Amino acid sequence: MSIWLAFSPIRPYKYPRGGSLAPAAESHRLAPNDFLSSPKRKPGAVDPESVPKAVVSRLSLYLRELQHLLRDEQATVSSSQLGQLLGFSDAQVRKDLAYFGHFGHPGIGYRCDELVSAIRSILGTDREWTIAMVGAGNLGRALLGYRGFASQGFRIVAAFDEAADRVHQTIEGVEVYPMTRLDEVVRDRAISFGLVAVPAAAAQGVADRLIASGVSGILNFAPVMLNLPSGVSIVSVDLATELERLSFSVANRGGEKPAEPAPEKPL
Amino acid sequence: MSIWLAFSPIRPYKYPRGGSLAPAAESHRLAPNDFLSSPKRKPGAVDPESVPKAVVSRLSLYLRELQHLLRDEQATVSSSQLGQLLGFSDAQVRKDLAYFGHFGHPGIGYRCDELVSAIRSILGTDREWTIAMVGAGNLGRALLGYRGFASQGFRIVAAFDEAADRVHQTIEGVEVYPMTRLDEVVRDRAISFGLVAVPAAAAQGVADRLIASGVSGILNFAPVMLNLPSGVSIVSVDLATELERLSFSVANRGGEKPAEPAPEKPL
DNA sequence: AATTGTGAAGGACTTCACAGCA
DNA sequence: TGCTGTGAAGTCCTTCACAATT
Structure with a gap:
């Protein structure tokens, strides 16, 4: 939402917290006067405000999983495989990645090494x-x-x-x-x-x-x-x-996510 | 990658993560056959599944803030005051609390001591x-x-x-x-x-x-x-x-959630 | 035949705005 | 008047389902 950054601009009384509690931000998709604010964003980068925070956290998990796969010498992975390893749906994996570009190969999946580089670049962990x-x-x-x-x-x-x-x-x-x-x-x-x-x-x-x-x-x-x-x-x-x-979910007797009777994914 | 191991109740391929990444749960509001499953939930408790996870985290913040207010000998607090201290809207504060009961007093606000007890009971931190x-x-x-x-x-x-x-x-x-x-x-x-x-x-x-x-x-x-x-x-x-x-939001040049200039709590 | 990328549909969470109460 | 509680509206995010691609 920081259309105006730098230090001065007074902001109304919203969104102070960095945690995942703040509301999801009015993702101004290309602010009307964006031509003025000269986006110094690195080429290929996406407006971080328009990406759900949860997507970024999942990217981080994908990255870790992909690094494991690479270590196990797996060359490619499909969205459904990757999703299954982490407990997300295939559609979610694809959608998350699609925020940032076209990294996949239809019929094939994602090449692990390519995707690792891509995600590291997105997260900014390609530098020190x-x-x-x-x-x-x-x-x-x-x-x-x-x-x-x-x-x-x-x-x-x-x-x-x-x-x-x-x-x-x-x-x-x-x-x-x-x-x-x-x-x-x-x-x-x-x-x-x-x-x-x-x-x-x-x-x-x-x-x-x-x-x-x-x-x-x-x-x-x-x-x-x-x-x-x-x-x-x-x-x-x-x-x-x-x-x-944790206390809340135990005190109120929840098994966080009570499993349904296993729609058997053969795996 | 070790999908379901050990322990009888086989889990399907969803919702494995406790973080705030899993989809928001098909909040079955009163499951159809709930009369059967004999909810051993403590009286007054709410189905934890029907409460957004973010609400629980915010409760935790409200609690801490209320404890501060109590220490400062403030007897009551309004939803807008409490919200402003934490950077949430007044409506959000009221809605969050309303998931669990009627704790407020119209025209007055919330009595800090009452609300502290209520939240501790909800979170389960009223016990050791x-x-x-x-x-x-x-x-x-x-x-x-x-x-x-x-x-x-x-x-x-x-x-x-x-x-x-x-x-x-x-x-x-x-x-x-x-x-x-x-x-x-x-x-x-x-x-x-x-x-x-x-x-x-x-x-x-x-x-x-x-x-x-x-x-x-x-x-x-x-x-x-x-x-x-x-x-x-x-x-x-x-x-x-x-x-x-953090790296993501800096690398992509965003000021994650710009803060307001301190809505001055006289403190 | 397999798998991606994506518009469209569906839910979940937040904000709005106001009736109702003290 | 001040403030809560809440239906209704709005926004954001996920899931669905399928055309496009190899």
Whole structure:
């Protein structure tokens, strides 16, 4: 919806959250005055606002599955195969991919290697992103060592913490700087993303500093709503909320998705 | 790719994922033969299938915000106030709550204390849940100390790991048992939920054992799709996927959800 | 014969707007 | 007057089903 990005423009009171809770955005398909706003989007890229968020998450799953298939030396895969591996319908797989281009070969399916490249390019994981971790407490330290990040091209290059006894340590090969140096280091190393793993009360301040120092996206683990200027992307992960979702479905006696009597897909 | 394994109730090829990616469920509003299936649901509870998943996540946010308001000694709150604090519309707040009952007072708003109780009851966090953590690596250890869980009534009472050097430690007050004792301990202590923080390759096996030992829900942090029998709830958190969502929106030059300039909560 | 890409149909979720209550 | 609860309208997303392609 950010027709106007950059920092100033006041926005009405909607859509502040990066989580998957916000309404689905009035996907302005080619805004009327788009010829003016000079889309600096990379060629071939799609207006991210017009793509359902769930599609992006599924892309991520497709990618992982395709990487497995490649490792198993499978050359092609059909939408129904891929869907079945992940529990989605074949139509959904095709539709998701069709948001971004024509990657398939009728009669054949998708070539795994081609599709991996395509998805990585779409997700932006065909390049390396440099990342700063703010907060080197339990969670921050755990994420510094999380191999799932590194394996997709995300490089955490610096960590920050207030506590004197954590500063100047090297954790998982990443140096921990004092918070006072955040602005300088983020700017000098041209860091792209900040991961925020500090207490809720400190999160907004940290986010503000990160943004002032030039990051273009924030992954927030603190259980608060962050208010950010447009032009900065945010995704929030709230662990307590996830556990509460689980609690809800158990407390209300649901087996999330009670299976129907198996319409036997022979597989 | 291990489609349905173990455990009797064979599941078809749909809805395997606990994340928010699965299609929105054929919300069977009062199944035709529901008089037969003897809903053992607690009185006042709602069919969890008929409630959009996003509503549950928002409930969780409302709860946190209300707890803040209570701490600030605010007695009542209107739907528009609450919405504004979190970035949702007033109508959304009211609709969400109306799924579960009539909690508001026309002309007044919602009494914070009442609403807190109501939501806790809905989410099932009015009781204490006992939880087992499987995997005491970086992530597992971090989650053992995560205060956001304890503060909502979640108690991690045991941890499990394979590595000999981790076993019999006590981390954050939680004893680490060898994996061999998982079944016994989970059964004996009547543990309700399992948190799975093991490598992807091990996750399905762990989940199967947890379920066989009687847990009713699983929160999965491993980057794989788990196949579970119906009757067990699952929620998955995939950290790499979240980062990839961020990467996508930055790579395609979007300001995901531009925030408003803080609707000033005097605070 | 198999499989994609896609308009059209179908659902699910959100927003609107207002009747009704305090 | 202020605010809730809710049918109705609207929007977004998924599923269907089939023409097009190899």
